[in-house]
Amino acid sequence: MTKNLLVELLVEELPPKSLKQLGNSFAELLVAGLKAQDLLAAGAQVTAYASPRRLAVHITGVSAQAADKAVTQKLMPVAVGLDAQGQATPPLLKKLASLGADASVVPHLKRVMDGKTETLFLDVVAKGMLLTDGLQKALQEAIGQLPIPKVMTYQLADGWSSVNFVRPVHALIALHGAEIVPVNILGLQAGRETQGHRFEAKVNPIVLHNADSYAQQLLTEGAVIASFAERRVEIERQLAVAAVKENLTPVDDDALLDEVTALVEHPNVLAGKFAEEFLQVPQECLILTMKANQKYLPLLDAQGKLANKFLLVSNIRPTDPGLVIAGNERVVRSRLADAKFFFDQDRKKTLASRLPALDKVVYHNKLGTQGLRMHYVRAIASMIGQQLDGDALAAQAYEAATLAKADLLTDMVGEFPELQGIMGRYYAQHEGLGDDIAFAIEDHYKPRFAGDELPRNLVGVCVALADKLETLVNMFGIGQIPTGDKDPFALRRHALGVIRILIEKSLPLELDKLIQQVIEIIEDKEIPKQWASLQLSSIVSKQWIVAKESGKQLLTFIHERLAGNLREQGYTAQEVDAVLSLNPQNLSDIPKRLAAVRAFAVLPEAVSLAVANKRVGNILKKTNGGINKEVDASLLQELAEQALHQALTSLSSKTKEAFDAGDYTTSLQILAALKAPVDTFFDHVMVNVDDEKLRNNRLVLLAQLHQIMNRIADLSKLAN
Incomplete structure (x- = not known):
């Protein structure tokens, strides 16, 4: 007979960015362990629960004991188990005894060729695994295999023993129907008691009636929405209602919603605001500081412009939320004031005035500083610009590439590295450099991820290509080639960026020739005095001087990325092989x-x-x-x-x-x-x-x- 099973680990607050994965993995691993021991009925339904203080899983159709099953047990070679008269030898009798059998089964043993040896086999009926034993084994395996980013060691209640887990565990529940399954893990014995919301639970501890009452009791008695998915839906609903009241729209950010869902057990969406004077700061800065530091959801108007209002997801529901809102408004005011201060201070210096300091920013110990790197990138960008549209584009590409990394030295990017390029664009516009240069500074990082937009103008295209090609050529030149899952310099992403730009912008540039030109620029360009004395192996000794092998490896690497990318777009392997076999150099033709x-x-x-x-x-x-x-x-x-x-x-x-x-x-x-x-x-x-x-x-x-x-x-x- 089957019943439903509920297992819960009550823990201290779990890492919010890992909670969703931990909850799903805990359920999947536990189910896999029980299934492997034939304890689950066909079509068993699994529900995962995860909140800041708990990992749990509810499984339908779990047997108290697995069904018995026939097993063929290998014993030993016939020559060892039977004597010349066909009687059982002492080793065989000993083996049979360990299996609960005796000499009476000897006539019924099977003789089967096992390779070149005739071997004795015994047909036995294996008793099905008891749920207590099966759950204990499955629980231990699940705990051991959870994708925990960093394990914590903590002492148990006895003051002597210690165990390892993502956070200290305070209680274990294991209910099969209404009965406790007597398992133990991490120094805890299974029971039926859990804790509700820290501040709003009506009853603490909560005594569960049975496995099926878990979610309802937590909600009604403990003020906890145990399901991660249901809690996220509730947050989205409340956000939509609150945004409509303000006639605004929340910023769309799935990762932030997941993180907020992992921070609360009983969500309560509230609206706050900040002074309009802060809207003078670029909205990317304000949005990032509200999202990254406070986990707020900024609100946008119909034109996508930031409003001076935001939504916060509280974990408590006071009768008067005014104090909660006011407290959050005070905090966000300080954060936005910092952003405004950084923005005002940064604009006191031009991007060009920051360039000498790039000579002190190490890019790679074998490749020198960002200053030296910029020296190469601008030469490559100018070369590409010359080929695409002559002197005017070459000059603009050279200027944009020269300034592209200058914002790395600003206070704003120092505080928020995610804004590199974006802040460079704002500061360039503030200096009156024009949109061609300003947008190129922002866009030279694009595409930053799969599906990201490409540079908006040809100047940005030149600098983006130059930046990526310089990275690829130099990294391959010093042997930093991605292997397996390891790609610390994101060279696969750079290669895909080159591919997308060449194809989607329909650039009449030949890949082979382009890479060779980049190699020649890096090899032949005279190193200015300020970098000439640097003791950098690739600069002084030119370890990969002609770089013929590096160039070939890089071309192969890019073509492999190209083939994979085309297959992901829906082209068959035959179609891709047919086209790429001719090694077309103009990728825009592909x-x-x-x-x-x-x-x-x-x-x-x-x-x-x-x-x-x-x-x-x-x-x-x-x-x-x-x-x-x-x-x-x-x-x-x-x-x-x-x-x-x-x-x-x-x-x-x-x-x-x-x-x-x-x-x-x-x-x-x-x-x-x-x-x-x-x-x-x-x-x-x-x-x-x-x-x-x-x-x-x-x-x-x-x-x-x-x-x-x-x-x-x-x-x-x-x-x-």
Whole structure:
């Protein structure tokens, strides 16, 4: 017979940023442990609970004892277990006794070949695991496997023993229906008592009636919404109601909502406000300080502008919330005053005046300071700008790159590193540098994460590319290549940023050439005097001087990221392989090539042509070169080879014209007309004939076929 099971750990306040994961993991691990011991009924329902002071799980359909099951027990080799007369030897009798059997079962033992050895096996019925034992084992395993970021060691009540957990645990509940399951963990024996809200519980301790009354008793007696998900929904509901009253909208921030949900057990949303004078400070600063320091939700108007009001989620519900609101308003006033002070102080110095101090900010012990890095980045940005739009863009990119890291030395960014770039933009605008330069300073970090927007203008594109390429080339140059999950310098993100910018901005830049130009700038650019004396291995000894191997490794790395990114966008592995096999250097072409391949693949002729293309490639691989470049029409003896030559001659100009016009889809679809002459050629023409002239002429014909078919993608990949 099955009943429902409730397990709870009552703890001191858990880390809010980890609570959601801890709650889900505790439930998943406990369920997995019970399931492995056949203690769960089919279709058992699991409900995870997590609040600042508890981790709990409710599971339906849990058996008091698992069903017995037949087990085949391996004993020992026949030669060891039985003597010459087939009687049990002492070792066999001893083994049987340990399993609760005797000599009477010897005639019923199975003899089975185990590898090359004939072995004795015994069929037994294993008793099902008792819930007490199974839950004890599952609980210990779950506690040991929880994703705890940092373990705390604390003493137990006896004053001598100590245990390790994320926070001290004060009580353990284990109820199977209404019965206590006598398990223990972390020095605690299971019971049925828990604690409600620290200040608002009607009853403390709360004595649970049974496993199913847990959530309701905590709510009605303890003023606690035990479910993380339900508590979050309630907070969202209250936030929406409070925001509507103010005719404003709360800032959308899922991570902050999760954190606030993990801080309260009985949420109560209240509205506060601050002085309008603080709105003179950039709203990003105000929003960040309210979110990061106070866990408030700032309110925005219909235009997305910050209002001088905010919402806070309190853990208490006083009759008069005025004191709570006033206290929070005093705290936020101090925080915003600090932000305003930083902003006012920062604007007293220009970005350019801060540049010399970048020489004291170490970027990497093998690569020097941010000042030296800026020296390279601006040269790379200028080079990219020159290629994209000439001298004017090159000059703007140089200026923006020069100032891009200056805000690292401001008080505001020192307090809030997340604002780097953003504050640089505000300070640049304050100095009247113009939006092209200002936005480039902010945008050169973009894209910062998957799905992030790209730089808004070409100046920002140049600096963003330069910043990422300099990082990639230099890090690969000193051997800092990501391995496994380790990527301390976010090189995968930088590579994806380069890929997205080149493709989505349709930049006519060749990746191979671009990386080589960056390498040359870093190798050849003369180091100014202020950095020349630095004892930095990569600067003084130029450890990776030509960096040919580093360049190759980096290209491979970027192409791997590109292939993965394209597959994540929904392209098949075949489509991606077909396009990337040709190693296209202009990445902005890749989406059009993929679209063309996808359109070609659905044609009735596609599979046949792909197979033929693969066959042609294999034939050509076996040639030693030295064949003519042009087909000699006088040597075309067979009607089939004449027909193929005629088809190639007719279609070649059409496909090239479409290709040159960027119409890759049409260029590939024209190839459908080749199916019949190609099939006929392979049915009736022998390529590797003894006559050298005929053989070479047919190889030239196939080489032309191979070239025309693989201009956009390696179509043979579609045959795999």
